[in-house]
Amino acid sequence: MADVTEMTNWAVDLIGLRKTYPGRIEALRGVNVQVGRGEIFGLLGPNGAGKSTLVKIMMTVVHADQAMGTLLGRPLGNRRKLARIGYLPEGHRFPRYLTGAQLLDSYGALAKVPRSARRKRAAELLERTGMTQWANTRIAKYSKGMMQRLGLAQALINDPDLIVLDEPTDGVDPMGRRDIRELLIELRRNGKTIFINSHMLGELEMVCDRVSILVSGLVARQGTLGELTAQSREYRIKVQGELEPLRERIADLKGRIVDGELAVTGHDATKVNALIDLLRANGLLIESVVPKRFSLEDVFVDTLGGVRSIGAQPARRQGGDD
């Protein structure tokens, strides 16, 4: 049975996560999240959406009221499996009396990395994160960016299969962000699964394979970047001539006039063709039809707007029966 669960395709498979804090504050209201092995997954959401609670439940820092599912094929909360997971919390604080090298050694030992392996690994990670020259300097003297690099190194000290990062680029300069991005891509290439919780939508868009948008304790949207942005595609039709006289008929065909152009939301080509027919029938010359791919930020804002107006629904489990 254990072998079967180990072989599940999901590195993270969370089902029906619920958490209510004292004061009847519902942080999570039945969240389902799945992350495939070897992919970079982004968890998005506005402040108070429940992102950090979800991550903390995964890392056994917070107790869920209801939690099913697995991490790396083992039930949620399995302590032994934590040895295969690396974690960088948001706003982390490391003991100021330690040096960078001591911190990696300490946290490596806590993650059950044998002494000889962790020394070698610590040296490699310090090198990889550009911290070698600061290895023997006390953490009290580190800048925020250096703390973040060290935090990333400590999350990788046990050569984890699953890496959970909460705002990994927080406080890091542009060069540092690029370094971290490259590191994440390299880790994915090596078969690692990466779970990122971040507000930096642009950063996530550059590296994530799949994302979930969490709003008010529920998954509002979940899927690959392609799926999410495709669902929100917009066509822009540029014409020679006046569109205003046709405004009502354009609206009937679900189009709208934006900056003198015709915009059609969605990915339904039939609607576009119907509008083109209308334009041509009225003697307007079509200059171009450009499909506009929405950014992750557009999707995020669109989701928040939609959820606030109609209320979020629990995401359906991918591959599930429900």
Next chain:
Amino acid sequence: MQAWTIIVDSFREARDKKLFWVLLALSTVIALALACVGFDQNGWSLFFGLLKIESPVYRAGTPQAQQMLASIVSNVLVAMYIGWFGVIVCLLGTAGFFPTMLEGGAIEVVLSKPMSRLELFLAKYAGSLLFVLVQAAWFVGLTFLIIRIQLGVWLWPYLLAIPLLVALFSYLYCVCVLAAVWSRSALTALLVTMVFWFLVYSAGKIEEVYAMLEYNRAREAGIVEVDLSWEHRNALGKTAYVLNAVLPRTSDIPVILGHEIQAMSADELVLQAFQLEGQLKPQDHFNIEQEKKRLARISPLRSIGSSLAFEAVILLIAWWRFARKDF
């Protein structure tokens, strides 16, 4: 390996505190002050021989000289300096250990490691006790050597002061940890511990006063033995009995140590001096006997056992809170 890492880390945290080094330095100075007391064939001296006091009794090689030094160590240095001042400094130094570990951003990383909360909790507790263990070992070790140099004897039972002082500290520190887990504030933890210590001290004093009153009454009646059992106690005595049965008995530690190293109590020492100088009245012989009986009524096993049981219960509550808490 994980527990050891937490313990080592706690020691590094201790080492980082100025108080740790200040107390070590102060202990060294005080131990050296003990070294300034010397004995020769004519008597004893202070300040490395600068001030000489001739005495046929307190001179090199006499058992009284050994008694005097052992009593100074037990009643003054251990009971007053380490037992009070040292414990306060150690509390100041370690009150922040748990709150620092429980700070947002710090605890998340530690809890995400493959280690149970129980193991983490106990390792941190043991690591915090290391602060006082090092201090006690340094001070007792130094004074142990000085006693050897001055008296020419190895006072082995005196080394018991190390575990006894750690035990004394731990009686109070468990409360500090409970308050820290509940409040996550070093200041609150420290204040609660001080109030608790005052309560424990008061309970000990009530018992002492009650016993003294009973002994005085017995003295007036010419009885050496005093029955302090539950059945023979009045309301005050029963209150003191219950409080002392439940709460840790911090004030017993110097008495237990004094008993182990056969040091006289301060009262006994004064009486012995009178006796040796031929000024002892018949009533004083009675008083010496009674003082011995009064101190002998403290059972080390019962005192330490009940105190450790209290500590275990408090730690269990603190761990329960820690294990269930969301961070």
